[in-house]
Amino acid sequence: MEAEILTQNLVKKYTEIRQHSVDICEPLEIEDYVVQPIIDVSPPKWHLGHTTWFFETFILIPNVPDYEVFDAQYNFVFNSYYETVGARVIRTDRGNLSRPSVSDVYQYRKYVDEKMQEFFQSNLMNDSIQSLMELGLNHEQQHQELLLTDIKYILGHNPLFPFYRKENSEQNKVKVQSEMISFPEGVYEIGFEGKGFCFDNELGRHKVYLNDFEISSQLVTNGEYLEFMRADGYSDFRHWQAEGWDWVKQNQAKSPLYWHFIDGKWMHYSLNGLREINPDEPLCHINFFEASAFASWKEMRLPTEAEWEVSSNHFDWGKRWEWTNSAYLPYPGFKKEAGAVGEYNGKFMVNQTVLRGASEATPKGHSRNTYRNFFPTNLQWQFTGIRLAK
Template sequence: MRTERDVNPASSALASRFAAVRALTADLVAPLSDADATIQSMDDASPAKWHLAHTTWFFETFVLRDHVPGYQVFDERWPFLFNSYYEAEGQRHARPRRGMLSRPSLDEILAYREAVDSALLAALPDLPASVRDLVALGCHHEEQHQELLLTDILHHFSINPLQSAIWPGDPKVPVAMPGPTGWIEGRTGVIEIGHDLVSTGPGKTRIVSSVSTVSTGFAFDCEGPRHTELLHPHALADRTVTNGEWAAFIADGGYRDPRHWLSDGWAWVQAERIAAPLYWEQGDGGWTRFGLDGRRPVDPAAPVTHVSFFEADAYASWAGARLPTEFEWEAAASGHDPNGGNQLDAAGAVEPRPSAGGPAFFGDVWEWTGSAYRPYPGFRPAEGAVGEYNGKFMSGQFVLRGGSCATPRGHVRASYRNFFYPHQRWQFTGVRLAKDL
């Protein structure tokens, strides 16, 4: 019989983290009906039921099935339904048709989560360190899906003419508009960038880094290896662009003037008839936006969000500036607390908030950079199916930094690289300007 003295402290801490992450996901879907959790509003979004099951499939497949002798898969039919993009795991249900899965029911998927949670927590004390690394990866993976859950739910509800609130919002308190943009002069010369992931041999990298004097704790493989980059004289804005500033861009014909747009961006604006950030509508009383707390007036002092890379780049051109590179951003953010700012702590209506003063690099909105999502020098994906997690997507996407109001607190760090295609904007994405000096 295992005694209290036999419990590995690392396993105990990981068990607590696993339980907390899983509980938050359950809290996020608590307001949803089975129908709410089933619908899929666009190809980029997934039903809440699918997020619940996919994150569970990850733990069941890569931890329980592969490393716990005697474990029996909950339902042999479900891996086909809830695999996302892992080619090594075989065929899977087509992503655009996830909303057709009226069964299994929400209750059945919640029972699946409970069964996998129970099995994993029972097995965790006996798992070797390398497998515990996979559990840690799974927790960070689920935190990514928590943000996707919120943004996908927001999109699902936005296309319903009822425009229902999922959670009640806080009373609006008038906030003074921030002053003119200030500029922070950036570092120049050769600097080190990225996370110091641990090499475990030729072509191998552990998903979790060791403690070091440079960077500590967990990191995804795409955040490393740590390497040098050359920065030229530049400055970054001391805050992100506000809704009020974006409204001025609209009023000045920003969406109608091709001079500010990349060719692909202008074609997108014309084809999709884009005239404002996603979820904005103009009425007799001015601009409103739809959020998890329903439709409300746009707060001019809050950071603009739900804008694409194309829009961010056009705004920067209109403002006589540019987007920062991801290296400029990381160099500036490395001295700030990644756990600070407006990030997700509990289920509820989330939205960007007006600046409380002083430069903040984390929370509120993901910040588009002008950098393509490509591998760092010396990048090697992890071996096996988990090696498909990031590297295979390094084509045609742009890097975002800093986290958002929907990012679980503690999930991001200065080296964290998010990435999306240039037209996508259903995430909490915003803009920080940069300029050459």
Template sequence: MFASLLENYQKTRSLTLKLAAPLAPEDQVVQPVPYVSPPKWHLAHTTWFFETFVLQKNLKDYQAYHPQYAYLFNSYYEQAGERWGRSQRGFLSRPTVAEIVEYRHAVDQSLETLLLDIEAFDLPEQEEIYTTMTLGIHHEQQHQELLLYDLKYILGHNPLFPAYVSKPSLEPQQATHKPTSTPPQHYLKIPEGIYKIGHRGNSFYFDNERGRHQVFLHPYRILDRLITCGEYREFIESGGYQDPQYWLMEGWEWIQTENLAAPLYWHLDKNPQRQNWYHYTLHGYETLDWDAPVTHISFYEADAFARWAGKRLPTEFEWEVACNLSEPEIPETANFLDGQQLHPQPRTQHSKQFYGDVWEWTSSPYCPYPYYEIPAGALGEYNGKFMVNQMVLRGGSCATLREHIRPTYRNFFHPQMRWQFSGLRLAEHC
């Protein structure tokens, strides 16, 4: 058990460094807006997590690697001590990237020492170490995705539009799964009934998935794929961003204040010789693929598009039930971080796109399930205290690891956020 845990730990830690490898040191310090963290901060914070919640609690005579790193790299854990402000992370030119990498290696060595001597602990201590280590691995996987969001925002707001990495060439087996052009909209019919929601089984899950319970759903229909860039362009060109009838009041005020008229990273080249829409991707500046799922839209934009289309967003319960009924297993062709496409792809045959490509906005506010209890201690701050003023997203994205996602996974963001890979599918009452 602990041998596989150590292997998974090492694999996860290596992937984080691999994701940061294409970046120059200058890229790793930038913080253009408060909600974007400098890439090197992710490398340090995930290390602090293991050091604080595993090493300092369990490894005898362990001394913190640096006396001030806990202050610099604690994110929001009030019970773990004071911390440097989130909006000020860009001021931290020191420690350098090289020093943070040394910090990672030192903590990794100490973690390996701890796990190799795990039999010295009694059974309850072993179980606590295993549980916290597993949470830490999934926590780092979340930060791998956040790292990609942040570095895309940093590079995508550079007028040079530098590529993070070159576009991968398809492996022979990938080339056999050819995407189709945008198919007509087809809706899955879900009958009225009482359905069970929430995680079950012994596999890992976050505490916000706990509390398996029943919900009653009226009959509804849900689109069997994601909304594409081409369909979203119709919304733009029909004047959707100029017509308040489609927008929630807060959303309308937000797009007016921010002067928005398209998804994040979209740019209209107004040169009459080549007038076209372009967008920034992690592979650089490219023309839009109209068959690919639209991404980098806020909840407000997703909701406005649904109203314009005469539909609505599904609730998170409708999404989970439809996923379990129509695509209970993750398809081989699902587009995750593992495939290194790093961008949403057009739908492949037989896929309903419930997994990967983009996180899907739902109409559900992020609230606790019945029976939910916030765990004791600092780790109880992981999810529970954020259950207000945020909306739930489901399904994972092209920046999510395949092993990290499941039908019950509840992601959440404030409704105006759109730097994450976020999109939508439509639903309606029968």
């Protein structure tokens, strides 16, 4: 009976998560599904196919006797970075895939979902497969966040600035005064602990020694960042790291991503279309270089990921992915799993910086204060913000 209930819950979760990916794409026009403006942005069609490929490749093919794949070429098309699984389309060429068509990809999803329902009704499920299922579902939720991020980039770089969904997301909020929260020096513990799902890079709860520090109760706002811009922050090399200053000069950077100075006003592209900047809203879409430069200008710094996790129960988080001053490195005792699953996180532990928290694009129930997001220092397209420390 207990096993039956677990299976029912898994079926429900699978169905809801898979449907949510489709719901995210519902407002799109067919033309929107295939656009890839930059290497970091994948076409929405590819996300839909890749998340389906995951279940076919890692659940159905190895575990269902005589399983018939939907299309043998799809492994080449929808494999993302798994060397173990074989050759694949390079990331820069995903936008060249006019075929398979959008309708083909939806047929692929339908086929795999039906085969997965049959699998759930079989007696083939075991603990190791269930663990892989949980990874697959969390993997799809990660791509749901990337879907929204990529859709915003695609539409936000269309000169017509089309809206994704027309909603009134503006709310009259009382501005909360920011204050610094103090923590004493000492030995603390970080890392995932307890029951439930987490990614392998969160495991290995361990002790860290921290000097006394202070961290802001609030995220940096658009208005605060405008002060930095008006103080010529983008033209003062003293606040920028060497690589960051190179980035500013090479890109002629003057503002966060999606900001446009139009008719004497700063506007920004949102999923609701082009709008005037709200000075009280948390800043969004800045890279590590910008976050670090702003902190320097304020004569402060970014928190380390350990400081962020230790203090996270004392402030509200979840509106923006928050840059930390920590390199993305393995926790003590980290080990890659065998096979393709071992490629999920461990292979990226170089030249990346940790972000903590979650954002407005993060799926419900998919945020933890131990979650270790990571991105290169130059990227702006994620829903990123700043929390200061000293």
